[in-house]
Amino acid sequence: MAMAQVRDVAALAGVSPATVSNALNHPHRVSARTLAKVQAAIEELGYVRNDAARQLRAGSNPAVGMIVLDAANPYFTDVAHGAEQHLAELGRPLLLGNSAQREEQELTYLRLFDEQRVAGVLIAPVGDVLPKLRTLKDHGTSVVIIDRKAGADEFSSVSVNDEQGGWLVADHLIDQGARRIAVIGGPGSLRQVRHRLHGTQQRADRTDGATVEFLDTGAMDTASGRETVQRLLERPRDEWPEAIFATNDLVALGALQVLARAGVEVPGEIMLAGYDDIEFAASATIPITSVRQPSEEMGRQAAELLRQAIEDPAAAVQHTVFQPELMVRESTSAH
Amino acid sequence: MAMAQVRDVAALAGVSPATVSNALNHPHRVSARTLAKVQAAIEELGYVRNDAARQLRAGSNPAVGMIVLDAANPYFTDVAHGAEQHLAELGRPLLLGNSAQREEQELTYLRLFDEQRVAGVLIAPVGDVLPKLRTLKDHGTSVVIIDRKAGADEFSSVSVNDEQGGWLVADHLIDQGARRIAVIGGPGSLRQVRHRLHGTQQRADRTDGATVEFLDTGAMDTASGRETVQRLLERPRDEWPEAIFATNDLVALGALQVLARAGVEVPGEIMLAGYDDIEFAASATIPITSVRQPSEEMGRQAAELLRQAIEDPAAAVQHTVFQPELMVRESTSAH
DNA sequence: TCGACCGAGTGAATCGTTCCAACTAGTGAG
DNA sequence: CTCACTAGTTGGAACGATTCACTCGGTCGA
Secondary structure (H helix, E strand, O other): OOOOHHHHHHHHHOOOOHHHHHHHHHHOOOOOHHHHHHHHHHHHHHHOOHHHHHHHHHHOOOEEEEEEOOOOHHHHHHHHHHHHHHHHOOOOOEEEOOOOOOOOHHHHHHHHHHHHOOEEEEOOOOOHHHHHHHHHHHHHOEEEEEEEOOOOOOEEEEEEEEHHHHHHHHHHHHHHOOEEEEEEEEEOOOOHHHOOOHHHHHHOOOOOOEEEEEEEEOOHHHHHHHHHHHHOOOHHHHOOOOEEEEOOOHHHHHHHHHHHHOOOOOOOOOEEEEOOOOOHHHHOOOEEEEOOOHHHHHHHHHHHHHHHHHHHHOOOHHHHHEEEEEEEEEOOOOO | OOOOOHHHHHHHHHHHHHHHHHHHOOOHHHHHHHHHHHHEEEEEOOOOHHHHHHHHHHHEEEEEEEOOOOOOHHHHHHHHHHHHHHHHOOOOEEEEEOOOOOOOHHHHHHHHHOOOOEEEEEEOOOOHHHHHHHHHHHHHEEEEEEEOOOOOOOEEEEOHHHHHHHHHHHHHHHHHOOOOOEEEEOOOOOOOHHHHHHHHHHHHOOOOOEEEEEEOOOOHHHHHHHHHHHHHOOOOOHOOEEEEOOOOHHHHHHHHHHHHHOOOOOOOOEEEEEEEEOHHHHEEEEEEEEOOOHHHHHHEEEEEEEHHHOOOOOOOOOOEEEOOOOOOOHHOOOO
């Protein structure tokens, strides 16, 4: 309760508050003797500086806020981890927020970060947040967009070529003999989902008889994958697709659970592919073919672009686009 | 850059700054007419209040900080999710920090939260943080410990009976015919690891010939699990354990990968059990027997205890202990 | 009619830190 | 001996929102 302040430290050390501040923030301006005295006083009183006062005076907060689509998705924890590492090197704490694919949550966190006057924001957007991001920029907060090249001329971004990812999967599935492909994922409003679907469609269009059907799961988690595939299996047997492409691995794992429970052979009766190549895809009941994205590297690069934007807000925006890689496993290729 | 302040809003609305503040924080003190004028002015200027100034004046930060052992572990993301939900209902933002089982990181976050004067801290501790937690408490920050009943008379806590969890696993393994049991996990300094091991040992002591061996993996992730089991398999075949009990599911999944690659039959040659019952344990190549903990519920309860501690710092500390439940799957029981 | 009372609004002080300009004492060049 | 200069230190003014004690009309009960 009785929190020590600079003036208490100053009194104990026999110097002025200004000197204590200098000792803390510009040690070279202070003689070795006083520095030692001040440090001893800080130690004795257990002084911890008040960040609010510090920020108020400084006018800005060194921290960076990050908003991910789904904190339970290993892909995003990897991205966050990459970002956190790089930011830690820059001495910037990372505040992590989870939008859980809900626009309302997303806006809540954006407002929070705005009120906190954070130096920058990393965001994988759900809804249409461009207006809010512009506001942030007006307020002097730099923004880097992850996983989506939106507002391309306004904000730097880090993304993966999702169309190509979709193409790679479709190419492989068709090569393995599949013609009727069901793409499952959602909500359909998510850029990632649309792009992966689009890439799939484009590849299918080049092969006679190849068709693509999209089933919106509503969300990108295991439960949604289960429900959707459950409904799919209720169709007459001859209307089943030959392959299911889940737009992320959580959905794919949910799909696999249902297929296994229903006794459907994978890949014999239905092939299954996922996206993100999270660690658990490879160690699933039947290892799942998936599209690898360099998640940690993406986080690190996002943090790096943010660093540049913070240092020079007027600099040109940059877009880093990573290339996806197909990891073929049992779920699509009988051995 | 040109950030609007209360006084700008006040000027535009034709009232005093004090009134704007009242309109924002105590709307009932202000007439409907002025409230409307103020809101219009806020809208027009895009005013966002400065949290630092607000906190400085208020003397405290409504937010709550949380430090988890491993943000990549679904168990912890579930706990965090439960806590976040409950805190959101209380109007408190959650700042999430990841100690990644490193004491240094842990202390960094604790210092950050202390400087921010957060209202409370939820922590799953790695190192010996009791002194630092006492400091926080002195500074008026309430603390609730997760997953460990330490400093039992000083801080409220939420935990699971880890000894019993260990016992349950050992009981089942012995029942299935195993005698030589290897417990893998680490670092050994982690309370959870020690307790689970202890429970295992206690159960083994009651059966003739049952032995328990502990192998420290150094960390609780998949890679560490792989390495440790790799080394284990290098022993002469007749020195292999009959069962491996991994102290969390990530380690178990790593173990399973190595066993599969080496062509070791599970559970035929070696049985395998994990802990936490994360979703991926059930959908692994060979579904893994695991100990379920009510993760989301634990997070929610931790947040609730914290709420109580914040409201009445002098109140008696409380400990909620949940009971673990064994989920038997293929990895320990041939069908 | 008078005073008590009430709702609405305000001026000024305040939170704890940092920064700027100013000051002091000591040093060394001319 | 004087003056310019430096290293070290300091008083006091910010930063932006909130709050407290207070004012000002107006209403109501006696």
